[in-house]
Amino acid sequence: MAQARKRSASDIEAVVRTDRFDLAALREIAGDKIFARGSAYQADGRVEIMTIGEARVVARVAGTEIYRCELTGRGKSFSGDCTCQAFADRGFCKHLTAVALTVNNLGPGELGQASNRLGKIRDHLRAKGIDRLVEMVIGLAERDPKLLEELQLLAALDTADDATLSAQLKKAITDATRVRGYIEYRDMRDWARQIDGALDRISVLLEGGRALLVLALLDHFFARMDEALTKVDDSDGGGGACYARACEIHHAACEQAKPDPIGLARVLFAREVNSDWEFFFGASEIPMLTSSVRWGSPNIAGWQPKRGKR
Template sequence: MARKVAGFDEDDLRALAGARSFERGLGYLDAVSGLEVGEGSVTAVVHGTDVYEVELTLGAAEGISGWCNCPYGQEANFCKHCVAVGLTVLRRAKTIPRQRAAARARVSGLEAWLSALPRDELLALVREQVAEDRELRRRLELRAATARSDLSTVRDRIIALIDPRPFARYGYIEYADASGYARQVAEAASALRALTADGQAAQAVGLAEEAIRVLGEAYGEIDDSDGVVGEAAAAVAEAHLGACGVACPDPARLAEWLVGTVLDDSNDVTDLDPLDYAEVLGPSGLARMRQLAAEALRRRPSGWAERYLMERLVKAEGDVDALVAVHAQDLDPSGATHLLIAEELETAGRADEALAWAERGLRDCAAETYIDGRLVEHVCVQYAKMGRAADAVTVRRDRFRVERSLAAYQQLRSAARAAECWEAERVAALAALREDARRERGGRYGGPVLIDALLDDGDADAAWREAEGIADGRQWEHLADLSRETHPAEALAVYLRLVERLKEPTGDRAYEHLARLLLGARDCHRALGTQEAYTEHLAGLRAELKRRRKLMSILDRYGL
């Protein structure tokens, strides 16, 4: 087993990149230059179609991860350039420990030097860096303004930090720039927390709300595949909650802001939960929020956000009747909402009402081709618990009349067997499926459900009688598979007919299918004692299709 260097080996690189990128990375070993080994990372450039920057992050527990500014790498992939740099590190295994030790020494030395600098020299160094690094200057200006409670400057700096335009080179923030933008948003969150700590919580509340608005408007134009901007925005939302806890803003105004933000279709960057603010809102704020949510739901009864908010509020209050009323305003035609209401009532210990709602769902949706299967199952389970097996059969029969699928047939069979009435139900169900077949109502896979039902019952004889002229190839093959021992001649005829159909299609899937059919035909010939005819047929088939080398190899693998 290969020894790991810096916590990884070639197998790790192959697993991260995939076989194709790994193999392509081998061709870029001579294109790696400027390799710099740090304590926890490695950076380098790789010369390809362009010059690409690569950074590998090395963690003992987390393993290795990579970033590259090539187009494929910017889509969060471990690209061939990352592979090339990783392989270069492995090929320099003997020098890596020394280089990482040197990196640690440099960090330690820098820390010691900075700590020993006189104040004037340290200030001069900071001023020099601030003059050269605009991002650093902005961060320090924000911290300085926060420290002296210069609210005008703090606001300007926070708004500048969350402004996406400097990162949106083409009108949106690309994956490669998202982490830089996220760092600035996180810096803004830190500034908001500092404002609260410095006794300016009310100002922090207002600034946080403005920041959340800007982030919400910008988020749709950000490639946040790694979720780093979302995490930073969540930190801004947490800073807002913390500031509210200290400032205790007007409950009604806070409720209005929360409802407006949660229901704003353009603001999906922060997953605000209004109930996190329950203590700050108090009874009056919660009442105002519920009032606003109810008004919003009346304006847009089918609105997902409106309904979800109202459900959260009434559920938190433990008001089951109000929750039922919210759900009942927009009943899904599949019966899913009826089931949701039934489950809420059952959880509340109101079993009779729960069953009544579930039964209402079956009545309301009786004519629908699709009904939520969980609702039907829920009612049948409740009937079984109550010893109402006949009622369960009625439910399954009603659904079978509408749906006419193999699954509905199987469910009817299960319920009828439990009620000891399957024989009579089966006669009626098969008669209905026979009429469907006559009218050419096909099954899910093309052939009539009648044949699938008979095959599922294991009634091969009846399936043979019904199949002629209506069964599709899949059903014929299934029938032959079931019957090759009991009806080898009939099964053989099916296999040979299907083999003829598969002479034209190409590809591994078709060839594997052809081999399975030939195996079935071989079993039939053995049962009939006609192995010579099989050998002759197979030889002719191989001669006819001999140019298909992949088919020949597959037949060889099956011993055909």
């Protein structure tokens, strides 16, 4: 099989020139004040480009702390994501603006360096060999509790039975959805990230063919979230987005496990009428309760969940 040719600096420059972010569009989406602040960040050299490709740029920006920024698209059509609170509150921020302006001003040599940065790391890691990599990852996990938890779960998937995994993941769901007192708007993003992490772990089970376990865990998740959402300021919809994502995972698990349609309808109907939220609105409207029901029908498990009641 022929190997892909490595891109030269001129190749990379051509790609980025076609991917340049239109200044008028950038100013419009950011607004004059944010654009000016982003320009100052770019001029101060606060942006470090991590990787750059056809239509995606990942960078780190030094502000009050180090923020991860990602831009996708090109020209007049692009979007972004930033880990700063301003992005969570208002959308396109000065950090994303600074990244776009930095990309627009990179020279050929800088473009090649940015494009090859992660490639050099990959080459270095490949040369280490499996045993050295294992020790490196274990060393990182010893210092990072979240990474250690993820690795423990992945290892358990190979050997643990459903009862063991259920106990581990129910605890993860309980911990992630716990609300002490009341969660204010400014703290919601961190709370939603913890919940997304728990959902990441649950979704991994689908890859291992454990859809029935996923459905059981989501029963626990939905019960916890129904209560938790009454104790948070979810004005930006972050908590609701986690709930909606869980519904999508539930849909995928139903398609894989194919539970009894009548039993599933009863469960969905109970959630629809008993929950204070509308994520399961219309979920139980099944056209025919037989084994010939088309899995994936929007009337079974592929509903479009509405945002919860306020």
